[in-house]
Amino acid sequence: MEMEEADKGEVFERNNKSRLDSHPGAAAGTACRLTDDLILEILSRIPARSLHRFKCVSVRWRDLIADPANRKKLPQTLAGFLYTTTAGRNRHHFASVSRGAAPFDPSLPYLQPSKYKDMAQVDACNGLLLYLSSSKNMVNPWALAEDDFRFVVCNPATGRWVELPPQPQAPADRFRYNCMASLAFDPAVSSHFHVFCFEETTVETYMTGVNVYSSRTGAWSRGDGGIVEKVALFFYSKGVFVGGMMYVIGNPKGISNEHVLLGIDMQGKVRRTIPMPYGRRFGTIGSSQGCLLYAVSSVDDNNKILYSEIELWCLKDCDSKELVLKHTASIDELMSMTGEKYRVVGIHPDCDTIFLVSHGGDTLSH
Structure with missing residues (x-):
């Protein structure tokens, strides 16, 4: 922004x-x-x-x-982060990284409460925002029945928005629920956007399908993901859209200490499965300067997490089959000054900068 x-x-x-x-x-x-x-x-x-x-x-x-x-x-574009707090109901806020005011009203008054009673931010991609919106209060948004919510994509700079139609019906013999959703939009390629909605069911505890909405057609398409190995996605995790592919982190069923990066095309098919470094779970994916990045705490020789050191791994292009180590950064001085531990919360889209948040969640650093 x-x-x-x-x-x-x-x-x-x-x-x-x-x-x-x-x-x-x-x-x-x-x-x-x-x-x-x-x-x-x-x-x-x-x-x-x-x-x-x-x-x-x-x-x-x-x-x-x-x-x-x-x-x-060219001019850098990041002004800050949007985030949601859930004290009683969802409230939307803006955290500035340039010490300026929000470039728009984070509460989106033209949608809430005039159109929707409650909204939860799900994702953002290149200036567009994806929300779950409902006429009910959403304590746990993903637990809502399908008739109780709609996805909404909004351009906060213009105030324009679109409500997505209901997703395709789930099989009659099982209850389906959404485990995560991601937004795909690249204005340099097309003015159209896509929304990926990943689902699981009460029968299987791994991803059973991917619904993809296209603003070009105005409709959802449904796929089974094309997965050879069964992978469970993490609730509230994020997807990253880079080079025409959506990337998400998952856990192969039955292998608790291994995590993989799934590359999914615009038809909802898994095209590649890439092992994560050491199978570690304490990481964040993002994109910068056209590359997919993975930021994670280092480990010592005994596989113990070193919170004072951050590794930045890179997937250079869509043909890459492994992540390679790009940078290692020490935050020991920051931890000594504040007495707090930190995790990576974001990666700057244009600069060699990562953003950290304290484990208490109220201190942003970079």
Whole structure:
């Protein structure tokens, strides 16, 4: 999310709008004469909010802005984190990492309570938000019957939102419940988004199917996941969308100390199963500069967790079949100063930065 110098970008666009509208041919001709280096130099000097708007100028500009090789030259976009507290009912908050105000009202007043009585944030991806919304109070959102909730995808910058239709019916002989859901959206590739909803049943305690919603078709499609080995996903865990694939962490059935990374395509089929480093469970997946990353506490020679050291593992591309160690960072000084232990809560999408939260949950560091 972006917000710094937003007013400057709006002034720039407003001052130039009449000239561009009056002489569209001249503007197009002038733009064509600019080299990519000159365009990047110009774009690097504008606010992040305007940068995202300028993706709509042309396919060429969109590709320049979206190219991972150019991201370090362009304005950084992370303003902070959205999170939900559940004291009595779900309340939505914004934690700033730039000490500024939230770029929009986290309570989404145009949806709650006028449209929905309660909402729980499920995921976020490239500026879009995924919520579970209901006419009832949601103490445990995933325990609701299917008729009691709907998924809602929202663009908080514009206030536009869409309610997704009900998912395909479960088999009549078993009760199905959702174990997690993830949002897939890459504006550099398409203006359409997808929602992945992973399910289990009371009969099997592992993933039995994946429902995928496409905003292009406006409908859900159902698949069995195409899983050779049976894998259980973790409640409230997150998926990460990178390179056209959704990645989630699971536990192969019957192997308690082993964890794997599943790569799932847009049809809900598992295309690859990648072992996690040492099978450790204390980690967070995220993406940065077009790569999938896994942040986890180190271990010593006796496999004891070292909370003072963070390892960052990388899946370089969609063809990779293993995670490789990229960085090791010490947080011993931070722990000595505060007397607290920390876990990784997020990874910056453009910079070499990770965000930590204290185990008490009220101190954010990076």
